[in-house]
Amino acid sequence: MDKSEEDKKLQEYIKELVIARINALSKDLELSVGGENITREQIVESVKKGNELGQEIIEMQLKFLRDVAEGKIYQSE
Amino acid sequence: MLLKVKSTRVNNSILVTRPNHDFPTTYLYFWSELVIDEAKNKDITVLDLDGKKANKQKFVSYISRNNPRLIFLNGHGSKDSVAGYDNEVLLDEGNCGALLQEKIIYARSCEAGAKLGSFSIEKGAATFIGYNKDFWLIRSKERGTKPLTDPIAKLFLEPSNLVPITLIKGNSAQEAYQKSQDDMRRNFSYMISSKASQEERDAAFFLFSNYTCQVILGNKQAKI
Numbered sequence: 001m002d003k004s005e006e007d008k009k010l011q012e013y014i015k016e017l018v019i020a021r022i023n024a025l026s027k028d029l030e031l032s033v034g035g036e037n038i039t040r041e042q043i044v045e046s047v048k049k050g051n052e053l054g055q056e057i058i059e060m061q062l063k064f065l066r067d068v069a070e071g072k073i074y075q076s077e
Numbered sequence: 078m079l080l081k082v083k084s085t086r087v088n089n090s091i092l093v094t095r096p097n098h099d100f101p102t103t104y105l106y107f108w109s110e111l112v113i114d115e116a117k118n119k120d121i122t123v124l125d126l127d128g129k130k131a132n133k134q135k136f137v138s139y140i141s142r143n144n145p146r147l148i149f150l151n152g153h154g155s156k157d158s159v160a161g162y163d164n165e166v167l168l169d170e171g172n173c174g175a176l177l178q179e180k181i182i183y184a185r186s187c188e189a190g191a192k193l194g195s196f197s198i199e200k201g202a203a204t205f206i207g208y209n210k211d212f213w214l215i216r217s218k219e220r221g222t223k224p225l226t227d228p229i230a231k232l233f234l235e236p237s238n239l240v241p242i243t244l245i246k247g248n249s250a251q252e253a254y255q256k257s258q259d260d261m262r263r264n265f266s267y268m269i270s271s272k273a274s275q276e277e278r279d280a281a282f283f284l285f286s287n288y289t290c291q292v293i294l295g296n297k298q299a300k301i
Contacts, residue, residue: 025279026275030100030218031283033212036153037101
């Protein structure tokens with residue numbers, strides 16, 4: 001497998017991971033972004049399409065997981 | 078069209094826009110009341126553009142006539158604008174130069190910190206605090222009719238209220254920004270701990286996003 005194929009596979013894997021996390025959100029929560037309601041389905045769709053919101057969520061999820069794993073949040077307490 | 082703004086000196090009054098045309102803006106509307114109360118306790122004049130009054134005509138005329146030092150915006154935003162009631166654009170690159178001279182702006186809205194913020198500073202605003210990506214608000218379904226009792230929303234809106242509240246207390250913009258950041262980090266640490274409920278844990282990622290995207294531009298020592 002060449003590098004671009006590997007990157008593509010990794011991207012898909014990350015997307016699936018993020019979608020799984022969004023789908024697992026408690027149904028007792030309402031989400032809004034910048035003063036407008038947004039559904040889990042809309043977020044998942046954005047991640048699948050890879051539009052600006054989807055890309056932002058993917059990047060942020062990765063940073064979130066990395067910072068939690070590395071304990072960065074706690075370090076800065 | 079050129080805007081004419083009276084050349085009265087900026088004073089320590091504050092202008093708040095808080096539309097309430099849907100659930101998310103209604104939350105911001107109620108939580109902004111706590112900021113208004115704090116200002117009133119400090120004898121600071123509050124120009125309150127609430128509900129339908131958060132329209133462009135009133136926004137421009139209130140700033141032109143009163144020249145408030147702090148402008149606290151709530152509502153929908155984009156990289157180059159912030160909106161009011163029914164998403165009418167209140168502030169954009171066309172009017173920010175004339176309206177924001179020497180002012181401190183806090184935009185509790187999406188993305189305005191990405192472009193409008195730096196543009197405003199270039200055009201003469203003192204300081205701009207906002208978010209360069211999306212501003213997330215997570216709410217509890219159960220508490221939709223009582224925003225101030227929503228324990229999930231509180232984790233988001235209390236830290237964001239600290240920006241204007243810290244300024245009202247006479248601190249610098251940098252201190253206001255830092256207090257807000259510290260409070261988000263504190264809430265975030267709690268939300269990923271074993272003490273948090275499932276809903277609080279689920280909401281943690283979105284608070285992390287707000288924390289990461291909050292920016293301060295311009296003069297960090299500015300005060301009202």
